[in-house]
Amino acid sequence: MMFLNALLVSLLHVFLSSTSLVRAQGQLTAAEDIATQYSLTTSTSIPFPSATLSSADAANFIQDLSNDWSLSKGKIQNLPNDTDFVPDPFPNSPTPGLAPSNTSGPVLQVTYPAGSLHLNGGTQLYSLWNTSDGSVFNSMLLSYELAFDAGFDWVKGGKLPGLRGGPDPDGCSGGNQPNGSDCFSTRMMWRTDGQGEVYAYIPTPNNLCNDNGIICNDDGFGESIDRGKFSFVAGQWNRITMLVQMNNPPSIANGNLKLYYNDVLAISQVNLQYRSALSVNAGGLYLSTFFGGNDQSWAPPNTTHTYFRNFRLWGSSAASNLTGSTVSAATSTHEVAWLVGIICLALGMGAVGF
Template identity: 65%
Template sequence: MSSTTPAASIASSYSLTTSTSLPFPTTTLASADAGAFMVSGWSLSKGRIQDGLDDLSFVTDPFPQGGVPGPASGSNSSNSPVLQVTYPANSFSDNTGGAQFYSLWNTSGDPFQSMMLTYEVAFDAGFDWVKGGKLPGLRGGPSTTGCSGGNESNGTDCFSTRLMWRTDGQGEVYAYIRTPNNICKSPGILCNDDFGTSIDRGSFSFASGQWNRVTLLVQLNSPPNVANGNVVLYFNDVQAISQGNLQLRSGSGVHANGIFFSTFFGGSDISWETPVETHSYFRNFEVWGSSSPSNLTGAKVNDACGFAHDRNWWGWIAAAFSIFFIALS
């Protein structure tokens, strides 16, 4: 059996010395009161829940005996309420079910160049995974709306690293990042011209009817024109993913900013929808940070290579050829 490493020890090994956690209420709360609680204490971008307020509530832990394997890491006991997310029947994408918001970690110190998030997630017993869905992760950069929903990163606006479940609960890191230096040909990397990049799909699997712990580390590449960024994922305190050689940014104005709470079925069409109303549950959100970026080795990014993987660049080329052929006709 693989050895387990609690989140606090992982943070220490990467010299992540600053930490915070999300407070949870002491009593259950319906959606309106749940939203007010989160707005008042979770430092939400623009002071609001972006999508899905009606699908959020704090409820009694449905799996008080379904603890996570390995050492406990958080302040929420089984007696404390947990955050419930409802996915209505036939819902898919964040505007039809689930929820999405951005919890900024405001500090007075230097911007974060590395950040680590840990939390616990559970799914209803017998949860139908369908084709997949999104789960919370980290994001950064000055844009608070890009790097999701098909809005790709240009390297200076944002990055996002969420988790996904896939068919049968298979897990992965799902990232909106730049993909230069032929990284799309690397083992475990699945690129998509229209949406995000899958990292190590199936390297772990979520279980329904019990708690699962995920710990996600993101170290930004430095300098921005070198692909030495690093993403590491622990599942139930056992390392499942370690992916270096990443370019999470191409400009020094992109920093790690906080939790990208994003969960829904999908996918952007009805083939992803849940056939029945179902739920996920969350607790024990903790974040660690550091002003030090990745110090790993990596290859310098060729500008032409970076453009070649930018969907907008290909769009400009296609438009130019269209104009050219119209002029000839």
């Protein structure tokens, strides 16, 4: 009888453990399943070399037309020499969540020299996803893995890859605000202590800046979405999966944003306006990463690195079909700052810092 009781207890423990495991796994969603859920039937991946490459050769590989990175203007926009392809720095630290598609081969290393900001550390490029039939993407899913050096000093924050689109390949970053018909961008960002967020350059109608989880930065730069809903971990791999669906029609704020961290849904915003004109679509990978911020209080005290691998994208011509509010004619926060600045200059009062 004692043996039978022990056996029953053991079986019960196994059952409860299995149930908990299934329940936990139910919270995990692979990028492929997200693509299926949103009918994103077209896919591509960013090719990496089969051997390690130092900075000059790494930049040549990325910019070589035959390697299909499809760079905007045919080149890395900022600091190509801060890129290398190196061996996996954390081979014994698999990415949490579901199994990645590829963990072999070199990974992309980005260097941030001590004291550097966006003009002298990190890198930036725009990989356009051009379809052979000339169709455009109104929904796009990006998935990639990244790692930070062990002991990474987060300082005040920095930018990480995301998505961008629209006919203007240069706006929607660095304080260049969107007008709704030129561009949008949705990069990732780390903040103090590794807090994560989506950092977006998008219109902000319908009092979006007053919504919970939305921080419209007073300096006139981008909008922080759901800061601190998750935190990056240094010294291991992390996985980011981002879904962007254009608002449709452009006069309705029903744009969809989903962010999965290590395959668990961390951020969901469904009331966004990415565009006010059909000229803005999802264009591709915006690999933009640096410390900052725009002053030295953001800069790293020591040279440090991030690492990237498994850049994959899925897309569809279909936009969001969610319900949403009609975009009001109310002036956005950034437009107010611009108008006040113009008025002050006209009155000889000098520019006002917003």
